[in-house]
Structure formats: C-alpha cells, structure tokens
Amino acid sequence: MTTSRVSPFDWSVLQVVHRLGTPPQQTLAEQVGRQRSTVNGAVQRLLAAGWLRRVGQAVRGRGRPAILLAVNEDAGCFAGVEIAARELHCAVVAADGTLLDHAASRLADDTSCEVVLEQADLHLRGLLSRRGLGVERLLGIWAGVNGVVDENGVVVTSAALGWHDEPVRSRLAKLYQCDVLVEGASAATSAAAEAVLGVGRHAGSFVYYHAGRGISARLIRQGQPLVGATQRAGELGHVVVAPGGTRCPCGNRGCLEAEASGPAIVAALRRLQRDGLPDDLRRLLRPNADAEPEEIIGAAFSRAKRGAGDPLRNTRQRVTQYLAMGAAMAVAAYDPELLVLGGYLFERSMTLRNDVCRALRRMVLDWEDRNLEVAQGQVVMHDRAVGGAAKVCQRFWANPRAVLTGS
Ligand SMILES: [Zn+2]
Known part of the structure; x- marks a missing residue:
C-alpha cells in the first residue's frame, strides 16, 4: 500500500474512520477537530492511496446525501x-x-x-x-x-x-x-482470548483461573484485565499455601506453584516409590522418556485407585486441595459471576477438574448465594x-x- 503520498495528519483521519466504522464524510471534520477542507484533502489522499473506500450514501433530511467512508479491508x-x-x-x-x-x-x-x-x-x-x-x-x-x-x-x-x-x-x-x-x-x-472469543465473551466480569506450568487468577471486567499497580494482579503462584513445604525456585517453601503446578506434580510423582506404580506410568516417568507433563499427569491421575493407601490417589487429593484453595482465594477476592478454568491441568484431566470444583464448593463461603458459574475455557490454539x-x-x-x- 502506498504511504508516500499520505501526510502525517492523514493518519489521524484514517484512525477516526476506523474507530467509527462507516462515518459520513461530512461529520469527520467535527470528529477530528479541523477545517472541513483540510479533512477533505486528507480523505482524497487516503482514497487515492487505497486506505479508504466509499461504501455508499446515507440520506439524512433534505440536504445532500452523505458519503459514507470505511477502511479498505484490502489495504x-x-x-x-x-x-x-x-x-x-x-x-x-x-x-x-x-x-x-x-x-x-x-x-x-x-x-x-x-x-x-x-x-x-x-x-x-x-x-x-x-x-x-x-x-x-x-x-x-x-x-x-x-x-x-x-x-x-x-x-x-x-x-x-x-x-x-x-x-x-x-x-x-x-x-x-x-x-x-x-x-x-x-x-x-489466553485470558484475553477467552474474553473476545471464548466462554467469557458474554460475561460482564469473570476470573480466568489458569493451572499449567504456572498458576494465576486474572480478573477481566468489560473485556479488560485488571493489571494492578505493578502488573502483578492475580499472580497467585507464589503465595505460600503449605508453610515449610516443597522448595520453590523463588526461594520460599510451599508456594502454590511448588505444590500444584504441572512441573511440581511431575516432580512429586518422580519422588514416589516406583515399585507400586503401573508399568506405563513408570515408563513415562523415566528421566529420558521425553514425555510432556500433561501426558504424565493424565496417566497418573486416571490410574489412581480407590482406597487410602494408594500413592497416586494421595497425590491427586493433595493437588486438588491446593488448586481449590487458589480458586477459592480468587473467588473471595474478586466475587466474579463466572470462573473460567484454563491451562493444561484442567484441559487434560476431567477428573481433576471435577475434583477441584467439588472441593471449591466446600471452601467458598456462601456458595449457594453467589450463584457462581464455573466453566471450562474454550479457547484453543487456533x-x-x-x-x-x-x-x-x-x-x-x-x-x-x-x-x-x-x-
Ligand atoms: Zn515460589
């Protein structure tokens, strides 16, 4: 697209057209705050350079019909x-x-x-x-x-x-x-994509609770994320939930992410006695097996047996409690109308998702009064x-x- 004939001022006219959709040319001068002849010159150059196109006419009152402009989608x-x-x-x-x-x-x-x-x-x-x-x-x-x-x-x-x-x-x-x-x-x-395309697009406000490599809970209101004073709003991952617990890369012990993130769960599974574990899981847990965390966790949690002594079941229950604590903190802090679950831990393990939802009900005060909707995120890679x-x-x-x- 030609840009040489377009003057610096013209871009502001183009921006206004883009913002308004299909404005009548006559109203542009008012919107831009400049003389009508100046704005008409800009429109001529933008039309010639292919940035704008005329889309039709709007008949208003008894005056001359107004020419409607739009951004040329082929620009x-x-x-x-x-x-x-x-x-x-x-x-x-x-x-x-x-x-x-x-x-x-x-x-x-x-x-x-x-x-x-x-x-x-x-x-x-x-x-x-x-x-x-x-x-x-x-x-x-x-x-x-x-x-x-x-x-x-x-x-x-x-x-x-x-x-x-x-x-x-x-x-x-x-x-x-x-x-x-x-x-x-x-x-x-992912949270932004949920707001535009996903399950959050009709919600006035929602919390995107993410559990994968990291753990976070972001509040989106009217499509905009709450970022906080230092862009750290919703970074729950390094809140200590198990004092004296597992060492975290941040230097603390027992952070939410050190206990329940994807890499933390894989590390916990690797610390289990291998003898009692199913063969395929033992193979996946070998350090040189090159398996993705979601694959290992999916295999481990779906093979957890009923009964108190099973190490896989104990791990799953512990992770469930911690993930539910994170979600409960987010619900208490933001009081959203919708809680969207995202990240590979929830995407790949329906059992874990259901367990966390059940645990969450017991942890949140006034659950029934809140009418909180919980939904799985819909945004996929495309x-x-x-x-x-x-x-x-x-x-x-x-x-x-x-x-x-x-x-
Ligand atoms: Zn930490």
Missing part, C-alpha cells in the same frame, strides 16, 4: 502464528480486523527454529494465497511460542521445541518487513493465533504511522 492484512509443542496454527485478519481464514498443521519431526519458521512461512503463504494475498501485504505479524520470550522477541528457552536464545522477532521482521510481536505462551493471552493477529491489528490502529514508518 493490508495481519497474521497470527501460534507455535505449540506439536502443532502450528495460523490465522489471517483483514486490515479492518475481520477474520479471513485460519488453519493448522502438525510440526515436522525436526523442530529446530529454522525448520519451524520455514514451515510457518509456507503455511502462511498458502493461507494468504487462498485469499488472493501475498506476504508483501502483511502490516503486522504476531507469533506465540510455547516458551519464555524476552522483551526483544528472543525465545530465551522453549523446552517443548528445544530452542535456546532464538531471535525470532528479528528473523520474522527480516522475512516480512512489517511490524512483529513475539510472545510466550502466557495465561494473559483462537490464540486469531487473538494474536487481532493484537497486532489493534497495535496498528493505535498508531498506524508509527507502525508503517517504524518511528
């Missing part, structure tokens, strides 16, 4: 790529934020960064070409990687993919010459790719000129 597009442990999900949205398409594929056996980005590139080009688009039309791309990502878009580590210090943002920027945002797998992204594409789209519209000129 460019945004992409989201979610790189999970075994799969790749891509989504493309138009310039105005409309979802165009999404698709998924399995990752190749070679999960090196070069190979995965090449596969993502092929996948994305395929998706774009189905819409008659090319990668040169991308205005922004979001990549979500299952791992820890620093503020420069470097994947510091991804255990699932075997990556260390991979500069994903700079590689994608070189490849696509557009705005790039790289983020780790985060509960905050939604995160869609959410990511929407995120770079929002970032563009917050300041189109800065995104296009990199200033």
Whole structure:
C-alpha cells in the first residue's frame, strides 16, 4: 500500500474512520477537530492511496446525501502464528480486523527454529494465497511460542521445541518487513482470548483461573484485565499455601506453584516409590522418556485407585486441595459471576477438574448465594493465533504511522 503520498495528519483521519466504522464524510471534520477542507484533502489522499473506500450514501433530511467512508479491508492484512509443542496454527485478519481464514498443521519431526519458521512461512503463504494475498501485504505479524520470550522477541528457552536464545522477532521482521510481536505462551493471552472469543465473551466480569506450568487468577471486567499497580494482579503462584513445604525456585517453601503446578506434580510423582506404580506410568516417568507433563499427569491421575493407601490417589487429593484453595482465594477476592478454568491441568484431566470444583464448593463461603458459574475455557490454539493477529491489528490502529514508518 502506498504511504508516500499520505501526510502525517492523514493518519489521524484514517484512525477516526476506523474507530467509527462507516462515518459520513461530512461529520469527520467535527470528529477530528479541523477545517472541513483540510479533512477533505486528507480523505482524497487516503482514497487515492487505497486506505479508504466509499461504501455508499446515507440520506439524512433534505440536504445532500452523505458519503459514507470505511477502511479498505484490502489495504493490508495481519497474521497470527501460534507455535505449540506439536502443532502450528495460523490465522489471517483483514486490515479492518475481520477474520479471513485460519488453519493448522502438525510440526515436522525436526523442530529446530529454522525448520519451524520455514514451515510457518509456507503455511502462511498458502493461507494468504487462498485469499488472493501475498506476504508483501502483511502490516503486522504476531507469533506465540510455547516458551519464555524476552522483551526483544528472543525465545530465551522453549523446552517443548528445544530452542535456546532464538531471535525470532528479528528473523520474522527480516522475512516480512512489517511490524512483529513475539510472545510466550502466557495465561494473559489466553485470558484475553477467552474474553473476545471464548466462554467469557458474554460475561460482564469473570476470573480466568489458569493451572499449567504456572498458576494465576486474572480478573477481566468489560473485556479488560485488571493489571494492578505493578502488573502483578492475580499472580497467585507464589503465595505460600503449605508453610515449610516443597522448595520453590523463588526461594520460599510451599508456594502454590511448588505444590500444584504441572512441573511440581511431575516432580512429586518422580519422588514416589516406583515399585507400586503401573508399568506405563513408570515408563513415562523415566528421566529420558521425553514425555510432556500433561501426558504424565493424565496417566497418573486416571490410574489412581480407590482406597487410602494408594500413592497416586494421595497425590491427586493433595493437588486438588491446593488448586481449590487458589480458586477459592480468587473467588473471595474478586466475587466474579463466572470462573473460567484454563491451562493444561484442567484441559487434560476431567477428573481433576471435577475434583477441584467439588472441593471449591466446600471452601467458598456462601456458595449457594453467589450463584457462581464455573466453566471450562474454550479457547484453543487456533483462537490464540486469531487473538494474536487481532493484537497486532489493534497495535496498528493505535498508531498506524508509527507502525508503517517504524518511528
Ligand atoms: Zn515460589
């Protein structure tokens, strides 16, 4: 899309059109707070450069019919790529934020960064070409990687993919010459996606309780997360729930995450006497077995036997109590209308989910009066790719000129 003929002021006119949807051209001057002739000049340049289009006329009173303007959805597009442990999900949205398409594929056996980005590139080009688009039309791309990502878009580590210090943002920027945002797998992204696309989209307020690699409870009100004074609102993971308990990487003992996060449960299972455990679980627990935590935990908890002496049952009961304590704290603190359960512990183990819900009822005061709805999160990986594409789209519209000129 041509940007050379578009003047700095024109971008603010474009932003206003985007915000209003299909405004009549006559009202723009008022909205922007400038002379009508100035604004009309900007509209002409934006129409010529392909950023705006005329969508029709609105007849109002006896005056001349008003010309309606809209952002040209073909002016460019945004992409989201979610790189999970075994799969790749891509989504493309138009310039105005409309979802165009999404698709998924399995990752190749070679999960090196070069190979995965090449596969993502092929996948994305395929998706774009189905819409008659090319990668040169991308205005922004979001990549979500299952791992820890620093503020420069470097994947510091991804255990699932075997990556260390991979500069994903700079590689994608070189490849696509557009705005790039790289983020780790985060509960905050999932909570935001639940608010837009998932089970939370009709709720005025809800708490997203996440239990996987970490444990957190985020309050979303009117689609916006409560972040707190230092962006730590809802980080329950390092509240001590078992004083003197298991040592936590943070230095304390008995943190919620040290007792009930995915890695903590796997560590606890590895400390059990192997002799009494089922054969397949023993195989999964071998240090070189290369099994995912969710696989190990699913196998262990589904094999817990009735009766007090079973070590798997004891582990499951202990984890259930701690996870329910975390949820009870969140319900007491926020008093939400809906509690959404997310993260792999809840996604992969229905038994654990049901156990936690039962325990929660007993821990929350006035359970019946609250009328609290508890629901399993619905957002799956392709939604995160869609959410990511929407995120770079929002970032563009917050300041189109800065995104296009990199200033
Ligand atoms: Zn801790």
